[in-house]
Amino acid sequence: MNKALNINKGKLLRYAPVAVLAVLMPLFFRNFSYGMLLICFCAIYIIAVSGLDILYGYTGQISFATSAFFGIGGYGSLLLHNHTGLPIIITMLIASVISCVVALILAYPVSKLRFAFLSLATISFNHIIFQLVTRSPGGITGDFNGAFTEHMNIFGLDLKESWKFYYFALVCVVIFVSIKSMIVNSRVGRAFLAIKQNLHAADGMGINVRKYKVYAFGLYGFYAGFAGSMYVHLVGYISPETVAQQQSVIFMIMILMGGVCSNWGPVVGAVAIILLQEILSHAEQYQLLVYGIILLIFILFLPGGIVGETKKLFSRLKWRKKGVINA
Amino acid sequence: MLKVENMTLRFGDLIANDNICMEVPNNKVIALIGPNGAGKTTCFNCISGVYTPNNGDIILDGVSIKGKKPYQIHGMGISRTYQIINLFTEMSVIENVIVGMHDSMKSNFFESMFHTKRHRKEEKEAYERAIELLEFIGLKDKANNAAGSLPYGEQRLLEIIRALASNPSILLLDEPAAGMNSKEKEELDNIIQRIMKRWDLSVLMVEHDMDLVMNISEYIYVLNYGKLLAQGTPEEIQRNPDVIEAYLGGDD
Amino acid sequence: MFLQLLVAALLSGSIYGMIALGYSLIYRTSGIMNLAQGDAICLGGFLGYTFYSILGLPVLVAIPCTLVCTFLIGCMLERVVIRPIFKRNVSTSALILATVAVSYIIQSIELIIWGGAPLHMRSFLKVTNVKILNVVYQTEALLCIGVAVVAMLSLHIFMKKSSFGIAMRAAAMDHAAARSCGINVDLTTRMTWAISISLAGLVGVFIGPLYGVTTTLGTNLSAKGFASAVVGGYGDMYGGILGGATLAMLETFSAGYISSSLKQMVAYIAVLIMLFVKPRGLLNVEAVKD
Numbered sequence: 001m002n003k004a005l006n007i008n009k010g011k012l013l014r015y016a017p018v019a020v021l022a023v024l025m026p027l028f029f030r031n032f033s034y035g036m037l038l039i040c041f042c043a044i045y046i047i048a049v050s051g052l053d054i055l056y057g058y059t060g061q062i063s064f065a066t067s068a069f070f071g072i073g074g075y076g077s078l079l080l081h082n083h084t085g086l087p088i089i090i091t092m093l094i095a096s097v098i099s100c101v102v103a104l105i106l107a108y109p110v111s112k113l114r115f116a117f118l119s120l121a122t123i124s125f126n127h128i129i130f131q132l133v134t135r136s137p138g139g140i141t142g143d144f145n146g147a148f149t150e151h152m153n154i155f156g157l158d159l160k161e162s163w164k165f166y167y168f169a170l171v172c173v174v175i176f177v178s179i180k181s182m183i184v185n186s187r188v189g190r191a192f193l194a195i196k197q198n199l200h201a202a203d204g205m206g207i208n209v210r211k212y213k214v215y216a217f218g219l220y221g222f223y224a225g226f227a228g229s230m231y232v233h234l235v236g237y238i239s240p241e242t243v244a245q246q247q248s249v250i251f252m253i254m255i256l257m258g259g260v261c262s263n264w265g266p267v268v269g270a271v272a273i274i275l276l277q278e279i280l281s282h283a284e285q286y287q288l289l290v291y292g293i294i295l296l297i298f299i300l301f302l303p304g305g306i307v308g309e310t311k312k313l314f315s316r317l318k319w320r321k322k323g324v325i326n327a
Numbered sequence: 328m329l330k331v332e333n334m335t336l337r338f339g340d341l342i343a344n345d346n347i348c349m350e351v352p353n354n355k356v357i358a359l360i361g362p363n364g365a366g367k368t369t370c371f372n373c374i375s376g377v378y379t380p381n382n383g384d385i386i387l388d389g390v391s392i393k394g395k396k397p398y399q400i401h402g403m404g405i406s407r408t409y410q411i412i413n414l415f416t417e418m419s420v421i422e423n424v425i426v427g428m429h430d431s432m433k434s435n436f437f438e439s440m441f442h443t444k445r446h447r448k449e450e451k452e453a454y455e456r457a458i459e460l461l462e463f464i465g466l467k468d469k470a471n472n473a474a475g476s477l478p479y480g481e482q483r484l485l486e487i488i489r490a491l492a493s494n495p496s497i498l499l500l501d502e503p504a505a506g507m508n509s510k511e512k513e514e515l516d517n518i519i520q521r522i523m524k525r526w527d528l529s530v531l532m533v534e535h536d537m538d539l540v541m542n543i544s545e546y547i548y549v550l551n552y553g554k555l556l557a558q559g560t561p562e563e564i565q566r567n568p569d570v571i572e573a574y575l576g577g578d579d
Numbered sequence: 580m581f582l583q584l585l586v587a588a589l590l591s592g593s594i595y596g597m598i599a600l601g602y603s604l605i606y607r608t609s610g611i612m613n614l615a616q617g618d619a620i621c622l623g624g625f626l627g628y629t630f631y632s633i634l635g636l637p638v639l640v641a642i643p644c645t646l647v648c649t650f651l652i653g654c655m656l657e658r659v660v661i662r663p664i665f666k667r668n669v670s671t672s673a674l675i676l677a678t679v680a681v682s683y684i685i686q687s688i689e690l691i692i693w694g695g696a697p698l699h700m701r702s703f704l705k706v707t708n709v710k711i712l713n714v715v716y717q718t719e720a721l722l723c724i725g726v727a728v729v730a731m732l733s734l735h736i737f738m739k740k741s742s743f744g745i746a747m748r749a750a751a752m753d754h755a756a757a758r759s760c761g762i763n764v765d766l767t768t769r770m771t772w773a774i775s776i777s778l779a780g781l782v783g784v785f786i787g788p789l790y791g792v793t794t795t796l797g798t799n800l801s802a803k804g805f806a807s808a809v810v811g812g813y814g815d816m817y818g819g820i821l822g823g824a825t826l827a828m829l830e831t832f833s834a835g836y837i838s839s840s841l842k843q844m845v846a847y848i849a850v851l852i853m854l855f856v857k858p859r860g861l862l863n864v865e866a867v868k869d
Contacts, residue, residue: 062672109855116612117813119675120805121854123614124847127802131844179440186439186446187432194415194426196670201413204375206401206430206493215436245798249679256676285690292683299677300664 022170026163036162037234038278042270043169044230047176049254049266051223056252057260058184059216060196061115065106065122067247068129069221072099073228074238075133075141078149089154092229096222103221104214111213126245134240146239149232165234172230176223177263183219184261192216193261253291256298259305268306328352329374329405329497329529334383336373343369344380345553349531351497356523356530358540361550362573367533368410370550371499374531375407376400387497402430406490407499410533412482416475420466420485423474424457427492460488463525464518480511484518491522498522500532504539512539519543541565549573582714588831589824590720591803593727596823597782598804599811600734601775603819606808607751608771609661611674615682617801618689619776623649623783624792625689628698631787638703642784649780653773656681661772662765686794695794700787723785730781731820734774738816747771806846809853812860821861 029036048070055061076095081088110121133141141147151160152168159165183189191212194202203209232238241247250273258269276294280287302309329351336344344366351357359367372378374385376397385393392400406427415423432453434446461467464484469477474485483503490498503519504512516539519530534540540547541561549557549564551573557564564570598616605613626648630641664677704718738744750757750767758764782800783792790796803826808814811822826846834842853860 056672060670060672062675106851113854113858115671116606116610116675117854117858119612119614119672120809120850123802124806124850127847128844128851131847182442183440186442187429187434187450188436188439190418190422190426191429193418194429197415197417198413200377200397201409201415202426203397204377204401204407204409204413205427205489206398207426208398252676285695286687288683288690289687292680292687295680295683296660296677299669299673299680300667303667303669303673 025170026166029163033162036166038274040162040165040169040234041231042267042274043166043173044227044234045251045254045270045274046173046266047230048224048227049251049258049269050177050180050263051220051227052251052255053260053262053266054180054183054192054223055216055220056255057262057265058189058192058196059213061213061216062119062252063122063217063220064119064245064248064252065126065129066220066224066251067243067245068122068126069099069103069224070228070231070247070251071129071133071238071243072102073225074232074242075147075228076225077229078147078232078238079140082147082149087155088150088152088233092226092233095229096226099225099228100218100222103225104218107214107217111210111217122248123245126243126248130240130243130245133243142239144240146237148237151236152230152233162234169230169234172226176226177266180223181263188212188215250291253295253298255305257294257305259307259309262305262307265305265307272306328388329531330386331370331374332384332386334370334373334380334385336369336378336380343553344373346383347550347555349548349555349558351529351531353496353529354523354527355546356519356532356544358544358547359531359533359550360535360537360540360547361556365550366553367550368501369553371407371501371531371533374400375405375499398430401493401495404493404496405499406493406495406497408483408486408490408501408503410501410505412479412486414474414482414486414489416473418474419471420474420477421454421457421461421470423485423489424460424492425453427489428453428456429493431493457492460492463521464488480507480514483507483511484515487518487522491526494526496528498528498530500530500534502533502535504534504536512536515539516542582712583716584831584835586716586720586724588827589724590827591831592824592827593724593731594782594786594800594823595803595807595826596820597727597730597778598800599807599819599823600731600816601778602805602808603814603816604751604771604775607814608747608768609665611671611678612805613772613775614675614678614801615656615685616775616779616804617797617799618682618685618794619649619653619779619797620783620786620800621689621792621794621797622652622685623777623780624700624787624796625693625698625783626780627784627787628693628700628792631703632698632700645780645784646777650773650777652780653776654769656776657769657772662768682797686797689794693792698792700792702788703785717789719788723789726781726785730778734778734816743767743770803846806850808860809850809858810860812862812864813858815860815862815864818860818862818864825861 025039026036029039048066052063052066055063073095076098077088077091080086080091080094106121106125110118134143136143152165153159154168159168184192191202191207194205194207195209195212199209254269254273255266257272258267259265276290280290298305304312331347331349334344334347335342347370359370361367369378373380376392376395376399379394384391387403387405392403415426432449434449438446458467458470461470466481466485474482477485487500487503504515507515520543523530532544544561547559547561547564548555549570556573557567557570559567598620601616602612605611623645627641627645630636630644631638636644660677660681664674702719704722706718708715709718709721738748746762747767747770749760750762750764751771754764807822807826808819809822810825811820812818826849829849830842830845833845859865
């Protein structure tokens with residue numbers, strides 16, 4: 001069925017229980033505000049990882065610079081708000097646009113090279129941003145101490161408490177994931193997939209590969225940047241740790257674990273990693289080992305991620321039930 | 328009408344295509360034959376923009392396409408299939424066809440992102456046209472199957488339909504019969520003839536199967552060691568002693 | 580001061596060049612970036628420390644032992660991780676990510692076996708400083724440079740003259756064509772990985788006395804390595820060496836004459852500038868564009 005044609009009304013109904021659960025979420029965390037904070041982090045990561053899904057899941061481009069764009073959004077909104085006093089929503093949007101533009105500038109020349117070189121370019125870019133943030137001119141980013149800013153508020157409506165921020169984050173997630181869904185189920189999304197599956201055939205069939213690679217990268221920059229700006233106004237603080245290279249890899253783990261090319265993949269991935277980070281906070285020396293092993297397991301054995309492999313499992317069970325496939 | 332004028336392509340010291348001159352007039356099936364390694368696919372790659380010839384020119388309806396990129400050349404009306412199957416294996420059969428129409432659709436990025444009326448209309452029309460095309464080769468029932476799940480012969484046909492999706496004026500077929508059994512080859516023969524009747528285009532075909540070539544094509548160019556060895560109608564080529572020595576008499 | 584900076588640059592250059600060699604060799608053969616290259620350096624350092632400082636073996640025994648170990652680890656890496664992933668037809672991007680996973684696992688194993696504190700290796704030579712033409716040089720540094728030069732020369736001769744080396748170059752250019760000539764491409768691929776890893780290990784052992792042995796050294800040097808390869812021409816052996824020398828000169832002289840905080844960024848900025856402007860590198864290498 002041509003997905004771009006109509007929004008299936010049945011699907012909307014299926015989302016109803018999820019929607020109710022989402023709206024009532026803060027009730028469950030009434031006495032557990034730390035948990036509410038974690039849920040907010042989930043939301044922020046879902047947005048960033050959705051952007052990464054567009055880049056990696058749909059066009060197959062790799063990036064080790066997600067935390068750099070996250071940081072551009074975060075530090076950008078912080079600096080703009082602290083120095084110009086513009087309302088936070090505005091600085092968030094401006095910072096996201098800046099992140100998008102920087103992404104486009106980075107992607108444009110590199111897009112004519114093979115995918116492998118994007119890995120080197122993004123690693124280098126991430127390091128440069130890290131250096132800029134830790135040795136900023138005039139120390140405006142607070143260098144290694146980090147910097148503080150106001151908590152989220154929308155034109156006077158204070159969202160400092162986690163459960164209040166949560167509703168704002170929920171709206172953002174719905175908007176960003178919907179936009180992603182519309183893009184990938186359109187002509188543009190088809191071009192993205194064609195590039196990932198067979199670049200030369202895509203070129204031969206009239207798709208301007210370079211243009212779409214850059215589009216995907218720009219979208220990814222915007223998503224990661226906005227997520228970063230959400231982060232800085234949730235916590236009220238940001239430090240160079242957030243921009244570290246390892247953070248970028250953790251974002252990649254989220255999309256691999258959750259599952260590429262799906263709306264729920266980033267959700268599952270974000271939740272899984274946040275839980276994992278909580279567990280591992282008691283055993284920091286095993287962090288690297290766990291991340292490395294998880295990465296290998298998903299790359300080697302579960303390429304569809306949790307969401308993808310579950311779908312495959314269900315469809316295989318369905319066919320087995322119908323007696324079509326044996327064993 | 329496609330004209331290849333004195334086209335030469337070098338890979339370092341190796342001359343892959345040497346001073347090739349060809350003409351593909353409107354509404355004709357032209358074949359390009361020659362032993363393995365003669366430079367036929369290289370020639371196709373030059374025409375479709377994968378390589379840029381070092382010398383000479385390629386002219387489509389009076390406009391030079393030398394140096395243009397593959398996606399631009401596709402947009403100008405030259406579509407191709409590949410020697411090794413180059414489908415989008417994880418997409419469905421019908422999605423493959425719709426991708427072939429990509430550059431015929433004019434919605435821009437933001438229209439796509441917000442599913443505007445124009446975008447939805449174009450998608451609907453593309454879908455309907457793709458169904459028509461699939462019906463033409465009898466694959467309509469498999470429209471939603473993964474392209475990679477099709478049997479080999481049908482995958483080759485799908486590639487042809489994908490190339491036709493953009494309504495090209497020149498269709499380049501690179502060994503369309505490769506790996507097909509005799510029944511599938513008969514079907515292919517039939518399909519090419521139906522394509523010629525139904526659409527206003529020319530076919531330039533690289534092929535090894537001589538029965539197919541002699542049956543379908545109206546003019547043949549023979550390549551050997553990168554150079555044009557002979558050209559003529561199928562009868563002339565069959566009688567040509569150089570061709571017989573180099574190619575027809577030997578293998579196949 | 581100039582001469583001392585020059586020696587420092589030569590030292591860095593030879594180190595970077597060796598690592599860049601590894602990157603380029605693997606790219607030519609397998610088409611990917613091995614982002615675990617930096618950890619191979621650390622591994623060499625740790626193994627060298629084990630043989631030389633813990634077990635107290637003489638230098639001429641410890642170093643070959645380290646080389647053999649890293650060579651075997653390279654073989655194992657290719658066979659156990661890389662080959663299976665290749666078989667599953669995974670994208671380039673996922674493969675590169677897999678090398679990052681391997682890097683993390685190697686680092687964890689290093690942490691578990693040797694702990695997190697930096698280790699200090701004794702110098703290999705009895706004399707620590709030597710005075711040539713009125714300038715004092717660290718003999719260890721000169722040794723490093725010497726070893727690097729010997730290694731690079733040996734590799735050059737091996738690749739150009741020995742039949743296996745020629746087979747490796749052929750396989751790197753075109754797997755299918757090489758197979759049809761009877762070359763065992765699986766073997767040449769494995770050897771390429773083993774050589775790249777042991778080159779990095781060699782670097783690790785010899786910089787041990789100079790910089791100590793830690794896990795963090797790897798990430799930094801790894802970046803300098805691929806930056807050198809990009810500058811010189813990615814995929815080309817000699818490009819890696821030239822790139823290493825160039826990058827080292829840029830870094831050392833900009834730190835010496837402009838500012839030392841710039842030094843950290845030079846390599847990364849060089850990568851971006853080269854990829855943007857001249858992706859074929861100084862030696863104008865092919866096969867970089869899509």
